[in-house]
Every structure is written in structure tokens, then in C-alpha cells.
Amino acid sequence: MLNRLLPFVFILIIFSSCAQKDIKLFVAEERIDIQTISPDSTDFSELQAIGKAIGNSRVVMLGEQDHGDSPTFLAKTRLVKYLHEQKGFNVLAFESDFFALNEGWDRLEKQKSKIDPFLLNNIFSIWTKCNSCDDLFYHYVSKTFSDKKPLIISGFDNQVHGLYSREKLKTFLDNYLKSKKINYTNSKKYKIDFLSFIDSITYNKNLQKQRNFKEALQQINRELSVTDTTTFETMLLKSLNALTKSEISFLSKGSDYNQIRDKQMAENLKWLLKYKFPKEKIIVWAHNAHILKHPELIKKSKRPNGDEMKTMGNFFTADQQLNEQTYILGFNSRVGTSGIVTIDKKYPADPPAKNSFETWIPETVPYSFVNFKQFREENPGNKKHFLMKGVYHFTDSASWTDIYDGIFYIREMYPCALVVK
Incomplete structure (x- = not known):
């Protein structure tokens, strides 16, 4: 009987293997192209695919390749508005001063004349002095406090700088x-x-x-x-x-x-989720290098300064329950220039590598979203490495579909312009 079943088992294995979709083909067939990242756009229909991918997650982490990526900040601002207005996310937590953005924010009189300077002085200036964050910090946040759904600001970084x-x-x-x-x-x-x-x-x-x-x-x-x-x-x-x-x-x-x-x-973020905001959904604003999970899946997974990568996202999602409640959205770009707004020197991003993720998206597409979580669910066990600028503006080989739940692609990167307040 066993000998008779073996051919069928073999055929089933072959069929299952063939059914596994290649990541390159998945990107070609399943990506969602996006036309605008303008925070002024109130039509959220093209963001609904991202909302569907996020589902009922309580935490959405939004990354960036560098702390000066202007288009990324515009896209993140638009996503913050969408998540707040359409998906019920009422807390925006920054990679910034834990004490100032909790104790200080809680005591702050919630008027525009108070909110604007508080944000300027207590969130890292790489964001608050960037023209692409102007709408978020100096218009949108204070505006929500005149609406029925205020957007609460928080922070989880243990660095004291505010x-x-x-x-x-x-x-x-x-x-x-x-x-x-x-x-x-x-x-x-x-x-x-x-x-x-x-x-x-x-x-x-x-x-x-x-x-x-x-x-x-x-x-x-x-x-x-x-x-x-x-x-x-x-x-x-x-x-x-x-x-x-x-x-x-x-x-x-x-x-x-x-x-x-x-x-x-990661511990501070867990505390916010469990004790300070037990009934709220939280948007996390940070660098790709902090939010990614499974850094061990990146070949030569070291930071530019040489030390081993162990990330906030890695520590945070080690808790299976939190992992199931979290959607991690990395940001990626094809070509361009970057550099932090408070530093004069800018630098060109590396060109896309041959047969990399960036080259799988047509050059005519300005922005796109790929749901890696969907790929994982449809292709269990597929952990093949591929090339992508997935952490910084240079290419790494990794099983990126296990490192992020999704990727927001931007064709051309450019640095922020300085806003003087």
C-alpha cells in the first residue's frame, strides 16, 4: 500500500513546490501602485490596500531609510492621517524622548500656540525642522484637538534630548x-x-x-x-x-x-501599549533599522559602525502576541539623494543592484506598496534571499519578506529642506 502511495506523495510535493510563487512574480502581479504621497490629498481610496493589509493590528510601525528622506516623510504623514481618520489609530509615538513626550505632553495645554513649539523642541529636529514634516507637526496635530478625535503624541526613545x-x-x-x-x-x-x-x-x-x-x-x-x-x-x-x-x-x-x-x-513601547494606552492603536515613527524584525536574516547583518544588529522590532515581536498585533512597514527607494536636514553634507543613494527589488518595479511607477505578509501566507516556507535597499540606501541580500510585513516603494529620494521656526 505504501509503495502505491509514494508516486502520489511525490506528485503532491512537486505540485506544492510549483504552486509556490516567486517573489519577483509576486511583486509584478500583486503590488499596489500609488499615485500621490501628498499630505493634502484627502482621497484615501488608494491607501485602502495598505489598510486591508494592516487589518486589525494594534501597532503599525513606519520606517525610513535615512533620517532626512523627504518623500518618505510626506508618505508617512499621509499614512498617519489615513490611519488616524479611517483606521482608528489615535496615538503617534516617535523615536524621541520618552520623558518629554509622555510626562510633558500629558501636562501640555492642547492649544496650537502650545502644541507647535512643544513638538519643535521635544521631537528630534531631523523631523521637526524638515519642510516635509511641516504639515504634520504644525497643522495636523493641533487641528485634531479641535475635532472629536485628537491625535495623541508619545515617545519611546530612552535618549534624553527634549x-x-x-x-x-x-x-x-x-x-x-x-x-x-x-x-x-x-x-x-x-x-x-x-x-x-x-x-x-x-x-x-x-x-x-x-x-x-x-x-x-x-x-x-x-x-x-x-x-x-x-x-x-x-x-x-x-x-x-x-x-x-x-x-x-x-x-x-x-x-x-x-x-x-x-x-x-521595545520595553518602553510595550509599556505604552499595555499600561498607558491599553485601549488605543499606536502608530510608531522610527528608522527602518529600529523597526525591522529578524535582522539575522540579513547577510552580514551589521550596522554601518560595525556592531551586530539587534533591533527594537526584533525584541518587540519576539512576543508572539505582540507580533500578531503588529504590522511593520519598511520604506525603500530606487534612486536619488539623501542626508539629514541639520547636516549640510548630502550623499547619493546607491543605484539599484541588478535584479534587485527596485528593478522589479517599472520606472514609470512613482510609488508602490507590496504586502510581504500576504506573500508569506501564500508561500509558507519560502525564505529565499533577494537584493533590496531594505534598511539604508545601500543594497543588502536578505529574506526581506520575513523582515517586514510590507514595503512602501518610492522611485526618487531627495533630502528635506530646512524649516526655520
Whole structure:
């Protein structure tokens, strides 16, 4: 009987193998071409395919190849509007100051005259001083607070850089720790090693002072004996601990300083989703290099500075439940120029490699969306590597369909123009 079944099993295997669609053919047949990325466009019909791909996800992560990619920012702004108005996403969380964009934003009077300067001073200037983000930051966000559905701003980065943090973080923590009757707050070391160092923690290159700050945090945590890990103050202290560990690793020429930061950003994002916004959907605005999952599937998966890639998206989606609730949309481009708006030097993007993802899309197409999640579902087990500029503006070989849930393609990249406020 077994011998009789073998030919049929063999035929079934061959048929199944033939039914597996090649990724190049999938892109040709299933991509959704998009005509405009203008944030002024109120016709969201051509974005519905992206909405369908996102489905009931609670988290949508929007990437970028570089922090100066003007068309990407326009496309992301349009997507933010669509997700907010059509898909019920009411929180927009940035790769920016966790303290300032949570404590500061919560206390902010929600009027345009207050919102605009707050965003300018507390979200990284690579975005707030870019002309392509002007509509989002200085028109749309404040406008939603005159509507019935305000767009809440938040942040998940443990780097301390915002104006609100510079003005309020020290007092906030001092008051909190004294309210908990921490004996260490009465010591001279507390004032020298902890309080006086907070304002410069991100940029201070004094290794000994960083180590002293870390020891101060350890002493505080020993006395605090926190059992409630759901509070904002607990997450804030964890963020500061990760920040100083990352700085110490960098100054000591370690290899894990980016990984420390990404892991904490993932923890902060989990906290936002579970405790601060348990009933909300969240849009995440960050770099491709932070949101991608499975960086180990990229050949020679190293960052430009040489250290191993372990990403926020990797840490975040390691939780299977969160993975099922998250849609990760990477951004990709064919040709052009890039560069950060606050730095004068710009650079040409690498041309597309032969037989790369970029060449599979006709040159006449300005923008396109490819749903890698659909490809995975229709072609289980297909993890073939192909060439794509999937993280930065240079080509890598990877199983990209397992790294992103979708890709937003842009034909021509160009850098932001500086907006002076």
C-alpha cells in the first residue's frame, strides 16, 4: 500500500513546490501602485490596500531609510492621517524622548500656540525642522484637538534630548525619590553623581561620570525596592539605566550600545501599549533599522559602525502576541539623494543592484506598496534571499519578506529642506 502511495506523495510535493510563487512574480502581479504621497490629498481610496493589509493590528510601525528622506516623510504623514481618520489609530509615538513626550505632553495645554513649539523642541529636529514634516507637526496635530478625535503624541526613545526634559526631568525625579523617602537623596553623592549629571547624560563623554551615574541608579533601585513595574516612574528609571549602560558601552568601545538602546525602546513601547494606552492603536515613527524584525536574516547583518544588529522590532515581536498585533512597514527607494536636514553634507543613494527589488518595479511607477505578509501566507516556507535597499540606501541580500510585513516603494529620494521656526 505504501509503495502505491509514494508516486502520489511525490506528485503532491512537486505540485506544492510549483504552486509556490516567486517573489519577483509576486511583486509584478500583486503590488499596489500609488499615485500621490501628498499630505493634502484627502482621497484615501488608494491607501485602502495598505489598510486591508494592516487589518486589525494594534501597532503599525513606519520606517525610513535615512533620517532626512523627504518623500518618505510626506508618505508617512499621509499614512498617519489615513490611519488616524479611517483606521482608528489615535496615538503617534516617535523615536524621541520618552520623558518629554509622555510626562510633558500629558501636562501640555492642547492649544496650537502650545502644541507647535512643544513638538519643535521635544521631537528630534531631523523631523521637526524638515519642510516635509511641516504639515504634520504644525497643522495636523493641533487641528485634531479641535475635532472629536485628537491625535495623541508619545515617545519611546530612552535618549534624553527634549527641552522639557532639560527643564523638568531633574525636579521630577528628585521630587519622586524624596516622596519615596530614599535615604540616598540626603547624601552628597546623590547631588553630585545623580542630580547634577541628569541634564548631560546623553552627550557626556566622561566615562567615569557615566559609571558614577549608573552606580547611583543602582543604589536608588536597591532602596526603592519597586514591586509595581507598571508605573511611569519605574519605566523612566529603567530607561535612564539603559541610556547610561549604552553610553558606557560606546565609550568603552563595546559592541552592544545600539542593542541596549533598541531593547529599552521595545520595553518602553510595550509599556505604552499595555499600561498607558491599553485601549488605543499606536502608530510608531522610527528608522527602518529600529523597526525591522529578524535582522539575522540579513547577510552580514551589521550596522554601518560595525556592531551586530539587534533591533527594537526584533525584541518587540519576539512576543508572539505582540507580533500578531503588529504590522511593520519598511520604506525603500530606487534612486536619488539623501542626508539629514541639520547636516549640510548630502550623499547619493546607491543605484539599484541588478535584479534587485527596485528593478522589479517599472520606472514609470512613482510609488508602490507590496504586502510581504500576504506573500508569506501564500508561500509558507519560502525564505529565499533577494537584493533590496531594505534598511539604508545601500543594497543588502536578505529574506526581506520575513523582515517586514510590507514595503512602501518610492522611485526618487531627495533630502528635506530646512524649516526655520
